Amino acid sequence: MADDDENIILSELDDSELSEQMQDDLYDGLKDEICEGVNILLARGWEPYAILTEVLVSGMKVVGDDFRDGILFVPEVLLAANAMKAGMAILRPLLVETGAPKAGKMVVGTVKGDIHDIGKNLVGMMMEGAGFEVIDLGINTDADEFLAAIDEHKPDILGMSALLTTTMTYMKVVIETLKEKGIREDLIVLVGGAPLNEEFGAAIGADAYCKDAAIAVDTAKKLVAERKRLNHV
Amino acid sequence: MNKLQSMLETRHFLLADGATGTNLFDMGLVSGQAPEMWNFEHPERIQALHQSFVDAGSDLLVTNSFGGSARRLHLHNLHDRVREVNARAAELACEVAAKSGRDIVIAGSVGPTGDLFEPLGPLTYAQAVEVFAEQIEGLKQGGADVAWIETMSAPEEISAALEAAYEVGLPSTATVSFDTAGRSMMGLAPGDFAKQMVEREHKPVAIGSNCGVGASDLVYALLDLVPNAGDLPVIAKANAGIPHVHGDHVEYSGTPDLMEEYAKLAIDAGARIIGGCCGNRPEHVARMRKALDSHKREAGLSLEKITETLGPLVSPPNLSGGRDGGRRRRRNA
Ligand code: B1M
Numbered sequence: 001m002a003d004d005d006e007n008i009i010l011s012e013l014d015d016s017e018l019s020e021q022m023q024d025d026l027y028d029g030l031k032d033e034i035c036e037g038v039n040i041l042l043a044r045g046w047e048p049y050a051i052l053t054e055v056l057v058s059g060m061k062v063v064g065d066d067f068r069d070g071i072l073f074v075p076e077v078l079l080a081a082n083a084m085k086a087g088m089a090i091l092r093p094l095l096v097e098t099g100a101p102k103a104g105k106m107v108v109g110t111v112k113g114d115i116h117d118i119g120k121n122l123v124g125m126m127m128e129g130a131g132f133e134v135i136d137l138g139i140n141t142d143a144d145e146f147l148a149a150i151d152e153h154k155p156d157i158l159g160m161s162a163l164l165t166t167t168m169t170y171m172k173v174v175i176e177t178l179k180e181k182g183i184r185e186d187l188i189v190l191v192g193g194a195p196l197n198e199e200f201g202a203a204i205g206a207d208a209y210c211k212d213a214a215i216a217v218d219t220a221k222k223l224v225a226e227r228k229r230l231n232h233v
Numbered sequence: 234m235n236k237l238q239s240m241l242e243t244r245h246f247l248l249a250d251g252a253t254g255t256n257l258f259d260m261g262l263v264s265g266q267a268p269e270m271w272n273f274e275h276p277e278r279i280q281a282l283h284q285s286f287v288d289a290g291s292d293l294l295v296t297n298s299f300g301g302s303a304r305r306l307h308l309h310n311l312h313d314r315v316r317e318v319n320a321r322a323a324e325l326a327c328e329v330a331a332k333s334g335r336d337i338v339i340a341g342s343v344g345p346t347g348d349l350f351e352p353l354g355p356l357t358y359a360q361a362v363e364v365f366a367e368q369i370e371g372l373k374q375g376g377a378d379v380a381w382i383e384t385m386s387a388p389e390e391i392s393a394a395l396e397a398a399y400e401v402g403l404p405s406t407a408t409v410s411f412d413t414a415g416r417s418m419m420g421l422a423p424g425d426f427a428k429q430m431v432e433r434e435h436k437p438v439a440i441g442s443n444c445g446v447g448a449s450d451l452v453y454a455l456l457d458l459v460p461n462a463g464d465l466p467v468i469a470k471a472n473a474g475i476p477h478v479h480g481d482h483v484e485y486s487g488t489p490d491l492m493e494e495y496a497k498l499a500i501d502a503g504a505r506i507i508g509g510c511c512g513n514r515p516e517h518v519a520r521m522r523k524a525l526d527s528h529k530r531e532a533g534l535s536l537e538k539i540t541e542t543l544g545p546l547v548s549p550p551n552l553s554g555g556r557d558g559g560r561r562r563r564r565n566a
Contacts, residue, residue, distance in 0.1 A: 070414025070551035074386075078353050112265040113308060115347050140308050142265065165476045165483045166254060169264035172481055195478065203481035 011040050023059035026087075027066075029079025034087040048094040052129045056084050057213075060122065081118050088125050095129055103130060104224040106190075107149045108159035109137030111170040116163035119193060119213075123159065126213040127220060132157075143177040150183065156224050159216070160206075162193040172204040179205075188223045192216060235404045236378040237338045237438050240292065241466050241505065246525045249293045249470055249508025250286035251518045253342070255485070257282070257297075259514075267309040269301050272321040279322075283329040285515040290522030293338040293506065294330060295381055298322035302368045304346035304356075316371035323375025340381035340406070341372030343394055350389050358393055365397035373403045380405040382437075383470075384444045384510075386417035388429060399435045406506075407437045408468050411454040412445035415550030423454040427461035441468025444510040446547040447475045448487060448495040452539050453546060455502035469504035471495055473512030475547055485512025492517040494542050496524035501534040 010033065013021055022037040034056075041051050063080045066072045106127055110120050117139050124134045135153050137145055141160075150158065158178075162168040171191050178184040184205075191201050192210040201209030207223060210216035240247055257268050260278050271279055279297050286294060299305075301319045303312040311318065323341055330337035346364060348356040369380045380398040382405055385391045391407050398405035409417050409426050416422045423442065430440045440462060442454050451471035459467050474487025487495075492509060499507045507525060509517050540546065 070416075070548070073413060073416065073420030074418045075353060075420065078349070115308075165478070166258070167264055168478075169481065169483075173263065173265055195476070197478055200478045200481060 010037055015041070015044065015046075019055050022055050023062065026056065026059035026080055026083050027063055029076065029083050031083040031086045034083045035090060038087045038090050042090075042094070048091045049129050052088070052091055052095070052125070056087055057126065060084055077118070081121070084125075085121065092125075092128060095131075096133075103132045103221060104156040105133045105135070105153060106157040106159050106220065107135045107137065107146065107153055107155040108157075108161070109141035109146065109149075110139040110161045110163075111167050111174065112140055112142040113170060114162050114164050114167035115139045116161070116193070119163070120159075120161035123161070123192065123210075123213045123216045126217050127159075130217045130221065132217075132220065143174045146174055147177065147181065150178075150187065155187065156227070157188045157190055157220055159190045159192070161191075163195065165195050168193060168195055168200065169204075171206070175205045188220070188227065190216060190219060190223075235438065236336070237293075237340075237404065237406070240336060240338060241439070244292075245505070246500065247292040247338070247506045248290055248518065248522050248525050249340075249468070249506055250283075250291040250295055251289075251509040251513030251515060252473075252511050253282070253295060253297055253299060255483075255511045256514060267300065267306065267311060268297060269299075269306065269318045269322065270309070270311070272297055272318060272325060276321075276325055279325050280329050283326050286518055287329060287333045287335075287337065289515040289518040291337070291508070291518060292335075293340050293508070294326045295340045295342045295383075296322040296326045296372065296375075296377060297342070298368070298372060299342045299344035299383070300347075301371070302343070302346050302364050304348050304364055305344065308347075315367050316374065319368050319371025320375035323372050323377040327376040338379065339377045340379050341369065341375075341377030341403070343368055343372070343380050343382045343398075344384050345386065345390055350387060358389060361390060361393035362397045362400070365394045366400050369394075369398050369401045369403055373401055377403065379403065379438060382407045385409050386412075386421065387419045388421055388426070391426075391429075395433065395435070395437060405437045406439045406441075406468060408441045408443040408470065410445040411442055411450065412548060414548055415450070415454065415457075415546075423458035424461040427458045427463075427465075430465060431461070431463040436465065439466040439468050439506055441470070441504065441506070443468070443470035444472055447472055447544070448491065449539050449543040450546050450548055452495065452498045452502055452534075452543065453536060455499065455504060456534065456536070459503035466505040467503055468506040469499040469502070470508045470510045471499070472510045473514075473517055474544075476512065487512060487517070489516045489520040491543065493520035493524045496521040497528045498534060498539060498542060500524070500528050501531045503530075 025033040189206045191206045198209050208219045298319045306312045326339045350356050380403045382394040448471040473485040476483045
C-alpha cells in the first residue's frame with residue numbers, strides 16, 4: 001500500500017483491494033481514478049447503491065473526519081468532493097433505473113446569502129441513492145425560488161441547508177412564507193447545516209433537523225411513510 | 234505618510250471598533266438582506282452604529298462594505314452598483330468621524346469574494362484583482378484612509394486584494410480568520426501568513442487576524458503571527474466569544490468583562506490595533522478602551538494563560554502533525 005512507486009493497475013485488484021484503493025484515491029482527490037474504479041465495480045456486477053455507500057460515502061467519511069481533526073483543510077476536502085461528484089455522475093442514472101420504488105421527491109437548496117454546498121450536495125446524493133427524486137436549486141436560494149420550485153415539482157419534502165449563523169435564520173423567512181401561502185402543511189420541511197441544532201429546527205417550525213446526510217435519509221423515509229399512512233386513514 | 238501610519242507613529246495602541254453585521258441584525262437587518270443596502274435605505278442606522286463606537290472610544294471605524302465586491306453584491310443583484318455602495322459606505326463613516334473632533338481612521342472594509350480560485354473554483358487571479366480594485370476605488374472615492382482587507386482565508390485572495398489596493402493607490406491592511414485547527418479554512422498558518430506579508434514588495438501598513446472562532450483562538454494565533462511579522466504593526470479583532478444558538482436566534486458568549494481581558498492579552502501578544510469582530514457591541518469596545526489606556530504589556534504570554542483567562546480553544550491545532558500530507562499515496566507519478 002503506502003509509498004511504493006509502482007503504478008497500480010486498478011482492474012488487477014480484487015474487490016476489497018479495489019474498494020480500499022478507491023477510498024485512498026478519493027482522499028487524494030483523484031477524479032479520473034474514481035471514475036475508472038466505479039466503472040470497474042459496475043462491470044463486476046456491483047449494485048450502484050453499494051458503490052455509493054460502501055466506497056464513496058465511507059471514503060468521504062474519512063475525509064470528513066480528517067478535516068474535523070485538523071489534518072486536512074478546505075482545498076483537499078473540495079478535491080475529494082469533486083472526485084466523489086464525478087463518480088456520482090456515473091452512478092446517478094443507474095440509481096434511478098435500478099432504484100427501489102420511488103421513495104418520494106425533494107426540492108433542496110442552500111439558502112439566500114449562503115454559498116456553502118458540499119454538505120447539501122452530499123445529502124442530495126445520498127437521497128438519490130436511497131430512491132428519492134432530488135431537485136437541487138443550488139446555492140443562494142431565496143424564498144421565491146423555493147416557492148416556484150415547489151409549485152412546479154410538487155415535492156414531498158423541502159430541504160434547506162445553511163452553514164452560516166447569519167444565513168440560517170433565513171430558513172425561518174422561507175417557512176413563514178410557506179405559511180403565508182397556506183402550503184406549509186403540504187410539505188415536510190427538513191433543515192441541516194453545521195451551525196444548526198434540534199432546538200433551532202423546532203423554533204423555526206421545521207419538521208426535523210438532520211445532523212448529517214444519513215440521518216436526513218432516515219428522517220425523510222420515516223416522515224414520508226408517516227404521511228402516507230395518515231393520508232390513507 | 235497616510236493617516237493610519239501617522240497615528241501609529243504617535244500612539245502605542247489604536248482602538249478599532251466592534252461588529253458591523255451582528256449589530257445591524259440587532260438593529261433590524263433581516264437575514265438574506267444585503268447589509269450594504271442599508272447605506273442607502275437606513276444611513277441613519279449605519280451612522281448611529283459608527284457613532285456608538287466613536288462614543289466607546291474607537292480610533293478607527295470600519296465601513297459597512299464587507300460584502301461590497303461585485304462577487305458578493307451579485308448574490309443580491311446589486312453588482313452594477315459597486316462603486317456607489319462603497320463610496321457611500323465610506324462617506325457615512327467619514328461624516329461621523331468629522332463631527333467627532335478626534336482623529337479617526339476610516340477603514341474601508343473589503344471582505345472575501347466568497348468565490349474559490351481556480352482550479353478549485355471559478356475565479357482567476359486577474360479577475361479577483363479587478364473585482365477588488367473596483368470596490369477599493371469606490372472606498373477611496375468616498376474618503377476611506379485605508380483598504381481594510383479582512384476575514385481572509387486564501388493566500389491568493391489576500392494577494393489579489395493587496396495588489397488591487399496598490400493599483401488604486403490606497404494603503405492597505407490585511408487580516409485573516411484562523412478558524413480551522415489553528416489555521417485559516419484554506420490551511421494558511423498565522424506565521425506563514427506573516428512571512429508572506431513581510432516578503433511583499435508593497436507591504437500592507439499592518440497585518441493581523443479578525444473574526445474566526447472566539448477570542449482564545451485569535452490570541453493564540455498571534456503567538457505565531459507576531460514573531461514572524463517583522464516590524465509590521467499587528468491587528469487583533471476577535472469575536473465576542475462564540476455564537477450559541479438559542480431557539481431561533483444567535484447569541485455570542487463573550488461578555489464585556491471577557492473582552493476587556495482579551496484586549497489585555499492581545500497587548501501582551503504584541504498587537505497594536507485592537508478591536509472586536511462579530512458579537513462585539515459598543516459596551517464591549519468601551520471596555521477594550523479601558524484595557525488599552527491602562528494595561529502595561531507583560532512578557533511571556535502562553536497558551537495556558539490564554540485559555541485560563543479566555544476559555545478553551547474552540548478549534549485547536551492538530552499537534553500530532555497529521556498524516557504526512559495524505560493517508561496513503563497511490564502513485565508518485
Ligand atoms: C435536508 O436538508 C439537509 C439535511 C442535512 C444537511 C443539510 C440539509 N445541509 C447539511 N446537512 C448535514 O449533512 C451534511 C453531510 O453530513 C453536513 O453538511 P456540512 O456542510 O455541515 O458538512 C460538509 C459535508 C463539510 N463541511 C463543509 O463543507 C463546510 C466546511 C467549512 C470549512 C467551510 C467551507 C468549505 C467553505 N467556506 Co465557510 N466553511 C465553514 C466550514 C467549517 C466547518 N468546520 O464546518 C464555515 C461554515 N464557513 C464560515 C465562514 C465565515 C465563511 N465561509 C465562506 C466560504 C467558504 C468556502 C467558499 C471557502 C468553502 C465553501 C465551498 C463550498 N462549495 O461549499 C464565506 C461565506 C460566503 C457565503 N456567503 O456563504 C465565509 C463567510 C468566509 C468569509 N469570511 O467570507 C464559518 C461560519 C461561521 C459562522 N458563525 O457562521 C465556518 C464555520 C468556518 C469557521 N470555522 O469559521 C450536515 O450539516
